[in-house]
Amino acid sequence: MRSGFIALVGRPNVGKSTLMNWIVKEKVAIVSSKAQTTRDRIKGILTKTDTQYIFVDTPGIHKPQHLLGEYMTKTAIDTLKEVDLIVMVIDGKAEIGKGDKFVRERIEEAGGTPRVAVINKIDDLTDEDIEKKKIEIKEKLGKFNEIYTISGEYGINVDEFLKGIKKYLEDGVMYYPEDMYTDMPMYKVITEIVREKILWNTREEIPHSVAIEITDVKRRENGKDCYNINIYVERDSQKGIIIGNKGKMLKKIGIEARKDIEQVLERGIYLNLWVKVKDKWRKKKPFLKEMGYIIE
Numbered sequence: 001m002r003s004g005f006i007a008l009v010g011r012p013n014v015g016k017s018t019l020m021n022w023i024v025k026e027k028v029a030i031v032s033s034k035a036q037t038t039r040d041r042i043k044g045i046l047t048k049t050d051t052q053y054i055f056v057d058t059p060g061i062h063k064p065q066h067l068l069g070e071y072m073t074k075t076a077i078d079t080l081k082e083v084d085l086i087v088m089v090i091d092g093k094a095e096i097g098k099g100d101k102f103v104r105e106r107i108e109e110a111g112g113t114p115r116v117a118v119i120n121k122i123d124d125l126t127d128e129d130i131e132k133k134k135i136e137i138k139e140k141l142g143k144f145n146e147i148y149t150i151s152g153e154y155g156i157n158v159d160e161f162l163k164g165i166k167k168y169l170e171d172g173v174m175y176y177p178e179d180m181y182t183d184m185p186m187y188k189v190i191t192e193i194v195r196e197k198i199l200w201n202t203r204e205e206i207p208h209s210v211a212i213e214i215t216d217v218k219r220r221e222n223g224k225d226c227y228n229i230n231i232y233v234e235r236d237s238q239k240g241i242i243i244g245n246k247g248k249m250l251k252k253i254g255i256e257a258r259k260d261i262e263q264v265l266e267r268g269i270y271l272n273l274w275v276k277v278k279d280k281w282r283k284k285k286p287f288l289k290e291m292g293y294i295i296e
């Protein structure tokens with residue numbers, strides 16, 4: 001048996017969450033076309049007959065712009081020092097830029113941890129594009145132990161990638177029981193589902209300034225739990241967008257979120273969503289602490 005921790009790193013939007021979801025085939029990481037949606041270290045665990053892969057999906061590494069950003073980057077760098085392997089995911093469809101170089105520098109800070117590069121989104125690339133990308137990586141990002149080419153969305157070459165990275169894992173250990181696919185607490189899974197639905201439904205209109213909190217769970221007489229969940233935004237205008245015309249948007253978000261949550265919990269629930277304005281919440285440390293984004 002081999003087992004080990006693998007950090008998936010890369011600038012926002014390269015496809016880390018999509019890849020992890022494909023690998024563990026369960027809803028453990030949020031997928032969105034928006035940048036920086038994954039705020040927490042989430043482990044996706046895949047146990048095969050003789051290998052257990054524990055994936056740590058790091059927050060999108062980027063230059064800190066505000067308090068929440070600082071927290072996300074620090075978490076990501078700490079992760080890199082602890083793992084057995086760093087997998088740097090690169091968007092094969094985009095030119096390698098400042099964001100990728102910034103991530104590469106953070107990998108250097110992790111010291112001697114082995115690192116491989118993954119060119120993602122090859123479903124949209126020609127063989128020639130892929131070869132060019134490999135050269136670009138060597139020129140702009142330097143040396144990796146290996147370079148893999150995959151598509152996380154369609155699962156192309158993902159098995160080969162998994163077999164290939166087995167050698168970096170520790171021999172003779174198994175960290176988690178076989179049937180476990182995430183150690184993310186259930187409340188976090190639930191709030192992430194709500195956040196995902198908001199981001200999907202509101203498209204470009206709602207920025208990342210949204211935080212979700214379960215305020216209470218009450219059991220109704222028929223035995224079903226009723227979840228009350230607050231959605232915090234920064235401005236009245238954002239509140240308006242989420243609620244929508246005659247409350248239609250909030251209703252849609254609620255229905256979609258409830259369905260996914262019921263699937264995860266394997267039972268029926270009631271879900272009440274409340275939208276609240278907290279001005280500039282990202283800059284307010286006590287509030288961030290309360291929401292679990294800062295641990296001191």
Ligand SMILES: Nc1nc2c(ncn2[C@@H]2O[C@H](COP(=O)(O)OP(=O)(O)OP(=O)(O)O)[C@@H](O)[C@H]2O)c(=O)[nH]1
Nearest residue numbers: 013014015016017018032035036037060121152153
């Ligand atoms: N064509 C193609 N698109 C992909 C692939 N993987 C991901 N995408 C798209 O790329 C976008 C970003 O994917 P995510 O998985 O959210 O990216 P991420 O790196 O986890 O982003 P953050 O959580 O913001 O760090 C989404 O629109 C995906 O549909 C792929 O293999 N092929």
